[in-house]
Amino acid sequence: MAIPLALWRPFQRSLASQSPFRISVRSGQRLKVGSNGPKSSITCRGEHTPPLQQASHLLCRVGFPPQLVQARRSFSVLRRSSRLEEGPIMEKVCLNEAARVVEVEWSEGGVSMFPYVWLRDNCQCQQCFNPDSRARLFLMADLDVNLSPVTADVYAAGTMLTVDWPDGHHSQYDWSWLKGRCFSTQALEKRGRDWQRKTKLWGSELAHDLPKADFPTLLTDDRALYDFLFRLDSVGLVLAQNVPCETGQLERLANRVAFLRHTNYGKEFVVKSKPNPSNVAYTSAKLGLHTDLPQYNYAPGVQMLHCIEQCKGEGGDNHLVDGFNVAYQLKEENPEAFRLLTTLKVNFQDEGIDYHRFYLRERRPIISLDDKGNVENINYNDQVRDSILDLPTDQVQALYGALKAYNTIMYRPKNCVRHKMAAGEMIAFNNTRTLHGRLAYSQTGGTRHLQGGYLDWDEIYSRMRVLKTDLGIQD
Numbered sequence: 001m002a003i004p005l006a007l008w009r010p011f012q013r014s015l016a017s018q019s020p021f022r023i024s025v026r027s028g029q030r031l032k033v034g035s036n037g038p039k040s041s042i043t044c045r046g047e048h049t050p051p052l053q054q055a056s057h058l059l060c061r062v063g064f065p066p067q068l069v070q071a072r073r074s075f076s077v078l079r080r081s082s083r084l085e086e087g088p089i090m091e092k093v094c095l096n097e098a099a100r101v102v103e104v105e106w107s108e109g110g111v112s113m114f115p116y117v118w119l120r121d122n123c124q125c126q127q128c129f130n131p132d133s134r135a136r137l138f139l140m141a142d143l144d145v146n147l148s149p150v151t152a153d154v155y156a157a158g159t160m161l162t163v164d165w166p167d168g169h170h171s172q173y174d175w176s177w178l179k180g181r182c183f184s185t186q187a188l189e190k191r192g193r194d195w196q197r198k199t200k201l202w203g204s205e206l207a208h209d210l211p212k213a214d215f216p217t218l219l220t221d222d223r224a225l226y227d228f229l230f231r232l233d234s235v236g237l238v239l240a241q242n243v244p245c246e247t248g249q250l251e252r253l254a255n256r257v258a259f260l261r262h263t264n265y266g267k268e269f270v271v272k273s274k275p276n277p278s279n280v281a282y283t284s285a286k287l288g289l290h291t292d293l294p295q296y297n298y299a300p301g302v303q304m305l306h307c308i309e310q311c312k313g314e315g316g317d318n319h320l321v322d323g324f325n326v327a328y329q330l331k332e333e334n335p336e337a338f339r340l341l342t343t344l345k346v347n348f349q350d351e352g353i354d355y356h357r358f359y360l361r362e363r364r365p366i367i368s369l370d371d372k373g374n375v376e377n378i379n380y381n382d383q384v385r386d387s388i389l390d391l392p393t394d395q396v397q398a399l400y401g402a403l404k405a406y407n408t409i410m411y412r413p414k415n416c417v418r419h420k421m422a423a424g425e426m427i428a429f430n431n432t433r434t435l436h437g438r439l440a441y442s443q444t445g446g447t448r449h450l451q452g453g454y455l456d457w458d459e460i461y462s463r464m465r466v467l468k469t470d471l472g473i474q475d
Contacts, residue, residue, distance in 0.1 A: 087175065087176060087179075088106045088107045088108040088175065088179070089106070089107045089157060089158025089159060089175065090104050090105070090106060090107075090154045090158045090159070090161060090175055090178075091105050091106065091107050091154075091158060092104075092105035092154075093105070093152050093153065093154050093161060094152065095148070095149060095151075095152055096113070097148065099113065100115060100116050100117070100148070101113040101114055101115050101116065102114045102116065102119060102149065102152045102161070102163065104161065104178065107158065110184070112178065112179075112182045112183070112184060113183060113184075114178065114181075114183065115183075116147060116148055116149060117143070117145050117146075117147065119149075119163055119171065119173070120138075120143065120144075120147055120163075120165060120171070121136075121138065121140075121143055122136075122181075123138060123169070123171040124171070124172065124173060124174075124177070125169075125170070125171060125172065127169075128171075147165060147166065148166070149163045149164060149165055150164045150165060150166055151163070151164045152164075158175070159174065159175045160172055160173070160174060160175065161173045161175070161178060197233060197234070198233070198234045199234060199236075199324060200234050200235050201322055201324060201325040201328070202235065202236075202237075202322050202325060202417075203322065203325060203414050203415045203416075203417075204413060204414050204415060204416055204417055206235075206237070206322075206417050207417045207418065207419065210237070210238075210239050210417075210419070211231040211235050211237060211238045211239065212238070212239050212240070212241060213227075213228045213231075213238055213239070213240045213241070214240070214241060214242055215240045215241060215242050215243040215244075215249070215253070215426065216242055218240065218253060218256065219252060219253070219256060222467055222470065222471060223467075223471055225256055225257070225463075225467065226464060226467040226468065226471065226473065228240075228428075229257070229460055229463065229464050229467075230464065232302065232428055232429075232430065232460070233430070233460070233461075233464075236322060236324075236429055236430035236433045236434045237320060237417075237427070237428075237429045237430070237434050238427075238428050238429075239419075239425060239426070239427050239428075240253070240425065240426040240427070240428065241424065241425055241426075242424060243306060243424050243425060243426045244424070245308050245309070245423050245424050246308065247268075247308065247451055249306050249426065249451075250268055250304050250306050250426070250451055250452070250453040251267075251268065251453070253304070253426070254304070254453060254455055257455060257459060257460055257463045258455065258456075258459030258460070258462070258463060259459070260453045260454065260455065261300050261453070261454040261455060261456050262355075263293060263296070263300065263355075263454060264350075264354055264355055264356065264358035264360065265279070265354050265355055266354070266355035267453065268451055268452065268453045269354075269451070269452045269453070270449070270450075270451055270452075271305070271448075271449070271450035271451070271452055272447070272448065272449055272450075273443055273448070279354075280383050284315075284440060284441050284442065284443050284448075285440055286437070286438065286439060286440040287383070287436075287437045287438040288382050288383070288437050289319060289321055289380070289407075289410050289411070289435040289436065289437040290380055290381035290382065290383060290435060290436065290437065291323070291378055291379060291380055291381055291431050291432065291433075291434075291435060291436075292381070292431050292454075293350075293360075293384075293431075294348045294362065294364065294379040294380070294381050294384065295348040295349055295350045295360040295361055295362050295384050296360060296362060297362055298456075299377075299379070299431065299432065300431050300454035300455070300456060301430070301431060301432060301454070301455060301456045301457035301458075301460065302428055302429065302430060302431055302454065302455040302456075302457065302460065303428070303429055303431045303436075303452065303453075303454055304426060304427070304428045304452065304453050304454070304455070305318075305421070305426065305427050305450050305451075305452050306425075306426040306450060306451045306452070307421035307422060307423050307424070307425050307426070307427075307449075307450055308423060308449045308450065308451060309423055309446075309447050309448065309449040310420070310421060310422060310423050310446075310448060311441050311442070311443075311446045311447065311448040312446045313441075313442065313444075313446075314439075314441070314442070315439045315440055315441030315442060316420060316438065316439060316441035316448050317418050317419065317420040317438070317439045318418070318419050318420065318421060318427070318436060318437070318438055319416055319417070319418055319435075319436065319437040319438070319439070320416070320417040320418075320419065320429065320434055320435070320436050321410050321415050321416050321417070321434070321435040321436075322415070322433065322434060322435075323375075323378035323380065323410075323433050323434060323435045324375045324378070324433050325415065326406065326409045326410050326415055326435075327341075327367050327375045327378065327406070328375065329409050329415075330405060330406050330409055333405075333409070334402075334405050336398075336402075337401065337402035337405040337406065338367070338402075340395075340398055340399055340402040341365060341366040341367045341402050341403070341406060342365050342366075342367045342368070342369050343365060344365065344391060344395065344399055344402075345363040345364055345365055345390065346363065346364065346365070346366055346379075346385060346386075346389070346399070347361065347362075347363050347385070347386035347388045347389060347390060348361065348362050348363070348364070348379070348381065348384050348385055348386055349361040349384060349386040349388070350384045361386065363390060364379050365379065366378070366379055366380055366402075366403070366406065367379075367406075376432075377432040377433070378432060378433055378435065379432075380406070380435060410435060421450075431454070432457075
């Protein structure tokens, strides 16, 4: 039964100065509220609270049958009132049993839909959720996935949604918490963009505009640190300057982010020419373009190299290439080679003694893609590419052709940045994107001493989110 608008208006006016109270209608009946789903209760709010009996009497006076004025289910209307918090309020809420969602109508316009099962799973009460550890206590084993609420309501001037469940459990959800988890297409698209890397592709032109940072400032200024990490993520390469020419500086910077990642070469490693090297980097030989440690199941995300002392004369220059940019060029020029390098797995292996005795091996594509087909990771290293290939013989020639095509594009002058690090510089680069190499050098030109270490992207992204929150940085 729907109350005629002409009858409802006097009742609405009589409640305009009244405080929160609730009038519920037996399930199966509804007030006229402009929605087609089943509704069964209405909540009005004003300045003073009359007894429930008075509210029921008012409904009966305007013609609503007394036998239907009972406390139970689902539709709430909130009278707008002044409040201290900024932001939209929840003006109406109803249960949509057909879609199994709670519908929330916002004061700013629009309707959000929150599935029943999701609301119960994410109850924020202390019985279901630990606010200190921010962890769910309500387990899947205890969740009835077919549960429907008894009532849904709004209160606290439209800032809080309450839901009552058949077992007597009571849940409350803050408006901003709900807004941040909205299921609308626009909300999903916005959150989807947050997951996408803001990648800026580059070639040799970057040599004239290398992203730079002042090392002492990074150690003291949180905004400078955030900008450094943001450029590291978007460009894949940042040069820190004014670094003291002594060991231990990598850890100072790493500790501002999180911590250094241990590998089979230890927490940090020294890049010097030495006898009986455990890695070809510890020689004066040329190093081809590569990413580090593809033989790990989870390769380090970022590499940092600190130049403490640089050799004189020719050689020792670093080559740096945007592996993403090169991969997209390969895709356009040679789609079949791109397909092979994104689908066929190549073996990587490394065995020896350094920080400890190690025997590492992994199989992975040279170019890894995300679920949308975008280049996500580069895994390229001739030095540790294994002689074992777990491929049928008829695919071997094609794989080598694809590897050669990718390698050829890497070394095109338009794609390669050449930079000879000076003592007091530290270069940080995305190890899953930026390929790096080195020209051979003569040991007669003096000592070349670098210290290296790794960070993981999980820790970097975590630090960026914390800094973004603390500094109030907006996208």
